[in-house]
Amino acid sequence: xxxxxxxxxxxxxxxxLLTPAVALAAKARPAWVIPESLNVRSxxxxxxxxxxxxxxxxxxxxxxxxxKWCWAKLPxxxxxxxxxxxLQFSANKGRALAAEAKTSSSGSRSASPTVAWVKESAVNVRSxxxxxxxxxxxxxxxxxxxxxxxxxxWCRVSTGNGFGWILGELLEYNVNAGRxxxxxxxxxxxxxxxxxxxxxTAKGFVVGSVVNLRKGPGTKxxxxxxVVQGQTLYITETKGDWCKATVHGGxxxxxxxxxxxxxxxxxxxxxxxxxxxxxxxxxxxxxxxVSEEIINVRASASRDSDIRFQLERGAKVTA
Numbered sequence: 001x002x003x004x005x006x007x008x009x010x011x012x013x014x015x016x017l018l019t020p021a022v023a024l025a026a027k028a029r030p031a032w033v034i035p036e037s038l039n040v041r042s043x044x045x046x047x048x049x050x051x052x053x054x055x056x057x058x059x060x061x062x063x064x065x066x067x068k069w070c071w072a073k074l075p076x077x078x079x080x081x082x083x084x085x086x087l088q089f090s091a092n093k094g095r096a097l098a099a100e101a102k103t104s105s106s107g108s109r110s111a112s113p114t115v116a117w118v119k120e121s122a123v124n125v126r127s128x129x130x131x132x133x134x135x136x137x138x139x140x141x142x143x144x145x146x147x148x149x150x151x152x153x154w155c156r157v158s159t160g161n162g163f164g165w166i167l168g169e170l171l172e173y174n175v176n177a178g179r180x181x182x183x184x185x186x187x188x189x190x191x192x193x194x195x196x197x198x199x200x201t202a203k204g205f206v207v208g209s210v211v212n213l214r215k216g217p218g219t220k221x222x223x224x225x226x227v228v229q230g231q232t233l234y235i236t237e238t239k240g241d242w243c244k245a246t247v248h249g250g251x252x253x254x255x256x257x258x259x260x261x262x263x264x265x266x267x268x269x270x271x272x273x274x275x276x277x278x279x280x281x282x283x284x285x286x287x288x289x290v291s292e293e294i295i296n297v298r299a300s301a302s303r304d305s306d307i308r309f310q311l312e313r314g315a316k317v318t319a
Contacts, residue, residue, distance in 0.1 A: 011088040028061040028073070031087040032094030036152040040080035044069030046299045048129070053078055057101030060087070114147040116155070116171040117178030119201060125164035129154035136164045142185025144178070147254070153246075169201060171236045202235040203263040204245070206255075213253025217242035224253045228297075228317070233260060249252050 033054045040052040044066040054060070054074065060082065064071035068084045088094045121141045126133040129151040139145070139159060147301035148163070155168045184185045212223040217239040227233070227247060233255070239243040243260055246252040 028063050028132050029063050029089060030091065030094065031060055031070070031072070031089050032097050033060070033082075034086050035086050035096065038082060038086055040074065041069075041080055044071075044081050048081065051190045052078070054082070055101070055271075057098035059098060060089070062089075082112065082237040113174070114173070115178070116145055116147055116157070116173050117181045118145065118166075118170065119172040119177075119181055120170045120203065123166055123170045125159060125166055126159075126166065129156070129165045133165065139166070140185060142181040144182060147171075152249075169236065169252075172201075196305075203262070204233045204243075204260045206231045206233060206259060207261050208259040211255060211259050213245070213247075213251070213255055215253065217254045219246070221254065225251055227255070234264075235260070288317050 033056055036056045038058075040054050041048040041050050041055060043049075052074070058075055060070075060072040060074055062082075064293040065084065066081075070084050071079065071083050071086060072082050075080055078082050088097055097290045110198040118139045118141055121139040124138055125136045125142075127136060143159075145157040145159055145166070147155045147157050150168065153168050155171060157163050157171075158161060172181055175248050184286045206227045206229055211227050213227055215224055216223040216231045225247075229246075231247065233243075233245040233247060235243045235245050236252075238257065239254075242254045242258050244252065244261070245255050
């Protein structure tokens with residue numbers, strides 16, 4: 001038995017001892033990564049140590065399952081645990097996903113710069129494609145930029161003073177609409193928001209306490225994430241009583257219109273106050289507000305655990 005084979009057997013045996021519900025696959029099953037970025041962990045659970053990351057379209061080979069996690073061989077030959085629900089096991093869909101990811105990646109690097117305009121006030125420019133990167137500065141509404149690369153919903157742009165990353169949903173790509181934004185910024189005339197159900201992007205805020213973002217416009221669709229009261233949304237489409245919204249970081253989904261307050265509409269009624277606990281309870285609920293620009297909300301009390309969603313400055317929480 002080779003050294004690598006012994007290492008594999010030892011790792012699976014260790015996993016079986018530590019996790020009772022481990023099922024070995026009859027043979028290695030190919031699977032493809034669905035999200036833009038996927039954590040690889042040392043064991044089957046979000047509380048386990050993060051040991052690496054994979055990108056959308058990466059192919060892995062699964063040899064064991066435990067509690068909805070997969071023990072898999074990674075593209076570089078190493079091994080690790082991956083969340084089963086974030087993998088595509090259909091060969092046809094997986095190959096299509098990999099081809100799409102490859103085309104998107106190569107196209108964003110080889111294509112000539114795309115012109116776009118900033119469509120929100122004071123948009124942050126960051127050193128990398130994500131909220132965790134440092135902020136270089138801000139760009140005003142109507143500023144023209146040139147996109148040179150795209151990654152995970154973010155755009156690398158030339159700002160005139162250098163390069164930086166901007167969330168793609170904050171840019172206008174339609175030339176006529178972009179020129180109107182630039183003209184309005186120069187003259188000081190506000191640009192009216194289109195009433196079309198799919199034109200432009202509107203800014204809004206979550207009204208409900210904790211709200212599901214779903215795959216489609218209705219409760220029959222599975223949740224894809226959670227948003228909380230006060231969190232900023234960018235509405236890109238409406239359908240019936242539902243809105244398609246994007247949050248900071250690039251994640252998107254559908255949310256009920258009744259749970260959204262648009263930035264240019266009168267304030268929505270405040271939610272009912274949380275009922276006070278019995279006087280004999282040793283704990284008491286207290287309101288608090290986020291004081292930093294962006295904070296991460298994680299799956300557990302560890303900086304290594306997965307980020308579930310993010311809150312902006314001013315968002316109200318209950319401790």
